[in-house]
Amino acid sequence: MEILQRVEKPWGLDDFLLRPCCGLLSGSNVWKIFHMQFNGNTDASSARYWNDIAELYQKETRISTSDFHYGPLLPGDSQLELLPNIGKNSGGIFQCLEIGCGAGQNSIFLAKQGAQCVAIDISEEQLAHGRKLAAKENVNVDFRCVSMDSLQEGAWEPASFDLIHSSYALPFSADPAKVISDCAAMLKLGGTLLLTTGHPLYAGEWLDIGDGEDGVFLPDYFQLEADVRMSMDDKTMNAAQTWPISQIAEWIYNAGLVIERLLEPAPLPIPDMSKKEILEKVPYDSKGWRALYDQLARIPVVVIFKCRRA
Ligand SMILES: C[S@@+](CC[C@H](N)C(=O)[O-])C[C@H]1O[C@@H](n2cnc3c(N)ncnc32)[C@H](O)[C@@H]1O
Numbered sequence: 679m680e681i682l683q684r685v686e687k688p689w690g691l692d693d694f695l696l697r698p699c700c701g702l703l704s705g706s707n708v709w710k711i712f713h714m715q716f717n718g719n720t721d722a723s724s725a726r727y728w729n730d731i732a733e734l735y736q737k738e739t740r741i742s743t744s745d746f747h748y749g750p751l752l753p754g755d756s757q758l759e760l761l762p763n764i765g766k767n768s769g770g771i772f773q774c775l776e777i778g779c780g781a782g783q784n785s786i787f788l789a790k791q792g793a794q795c796v797a798i799d800i801s802e803e804q805l806a807h808g809r810k811l812a813a814k815e816n817v818n819v820d821f822r823c824v825s826m827d828s829l830q831e832g833a834w835e836p837a838s839f840d841l842i843h844s845s846y847a848l849p850f851s852a853d854p855a856k857v858i859s860d861c862a863a864m865l866k867l868g869g870t871l872l873l874t875t876g877h878p879l880y881a882g883e884w885l886d887i888g889d890g891e892d893g894v895f896l897p898d899y900f901q902l903e904a905d906v907r908m909s910m911d912d913k914t915m916n917a918a919q920t921w922p923i924s925q926i927a928e929w930i931y932n933a934g935l936v937i938e939r940l941l942e943p944a945p946l947p948i949p950d951m952s953k954k955e956i957l958e959k960v961p962y963d964s965k966g967w968r969a970l971y972d973q974l975a976r977i978p979v980v981v982i983f984k985c986r987r988a
Contacts, residue, residue: 716906716915719852721800721825727916728801730909732780736807741783742961743790743815748874749846749980750967751945751960760939760984762841762870764791775839775864777826777857778847782808782819783961789817793841798824798832827852829860837866846980848875849905849918855929862933865987871935873985876920877942877978878902884973894977923981935985942978945971 728735741747745754746761755761764772772793776785779797781804789795789812797819799805805821812819824832826847842861851857854875861871881902882894897903904917923940930937946960948971956963967974 716904716917719850719916721827723914724825724850724916725800725802726914727907727909728799729803730911730914732801732803732807734910735804736781738966739962739964741781743783743786743811745961746784746787746843747845747961748943748982750962750964751948751971751974752943752962752980753946753959754961757959758941758943758982760872760941760982761788764788764793764841772841773839773866774841774843775834775861777829777842777844777861778850779808779821780804780847781811782821783811784843784845785819786812786815786817788841788843789819790815794818796820796822796832796834798822798826798829799847800825826857829857829864834864836863837869839864839869840866841870841872843872845874846876848873849920850916851919854919854921854926855932858926858929858935859933862935862987865935867987869987871930871983871985871987873926873930873983874980875926875983876905876918877981878920878922879977880979881905881920882977926981926983930983930985934987936988937983937985939982939984941982941984943980943982944978945974 742754745756747754748758774785774788774793774795776782776795776797779785779799782797785795785797785808797808799808799821800823802823805823808819808821812821822832842865848854848857858871858873865871878899879894879896882896884892885895886892899922902920902922904919906915906917908915927937948956948960948968951959
């Protein structure tokens with residue numbers, strides 16, 4: 679079967695992240711060279727990359743603080759109902775930690791429900807947006823610049839948190855198994871890890887094979903290609919990695935956590951929704967993601983694990 683055309687890859691999380699890729703994909707050799715030059719994320723390169731794009735990310739993406747989001751165009755927790763009961767814990771205030779928080783909209787949402795929230799990120803620029811937003815919303819969130827790859831440097835006691843949550847930050851980790859086992863150690867007994875990460879199918883390339891047919895081409899499910907991006911100033915590469923679902927489940931199992939739920943959510947029916955409904959029901963939205971709706975409606979962009987420390 680002849681492939682007529684590569685369609686823009688269902689690329690990163692954000693419309694502006696499409697920028698470096700569309701051109702490169704039209705000359706696939708250039709893309710391969712770009713890939714070969716990349717040696718993996720470090721704390722320093724991730725901080726540079728995210729500092730560079732933080733402003734645009736926060737400007738171009740509408741992220742609600744009135745619901746808990748799981749990713750682009752997806753239903754929020756008001757519909758998925760995965761969050762534990764914030765009011766219920768072993769006594770005292772419900773303690774939450776967000777990993778790779780960006781501007782911490784999910785932490786701000788939880789703080790509004792009365793939880794005590796710590797939110798970490800590698801990018802000071804992202805954190806600065808978070809601090810401003812929390813002040814505007816009149817809630818307290820303890821924003822800290824800590825890498826998820828060195829969670830112990832946060833100096834938290836083991837078993838400190840009722841809930842650890844993360845939305846699309848794990849793909850940027852240099853050591854995801856360690857992130858998950860560190861999270862497990864920091865959870866109280868009975869505590870919840872709510873982990874949203876990239877779906878492995880999303881590592882595929884969207885191909886138009888003619889006659890109105892298109893779909894995902896995934897060369898190797900067991901060795902998934904990283905999604906390598908270039909910063910706006912063309913100086914720093916950063917990669918988002920996905921893994922087979924069974925691999926992530928194995929890390930969770932090895933960390934001593936029990937998986938209670940596993941979701942591959944489909945987007946809300948955006949084309950059939952009014953502006954008002956979208957504002958109310960879609961907590962994470964951008965023009966760029968709307969342009970990819972047809973792809974998102976056919977392959978999951980994220981996988982969500984709800985896990986408990988038993
Ligand atoms: C796609 S954004 C998601 C941000 C936020 N969770 C949201 O849903 O808007 C990924 C975030 O991970 C952060 N990040 C990347 N590498 C990190 C690391 N090693 N430690 C902590 N945060 C990191 C980035 O700075 C960025 O804010």
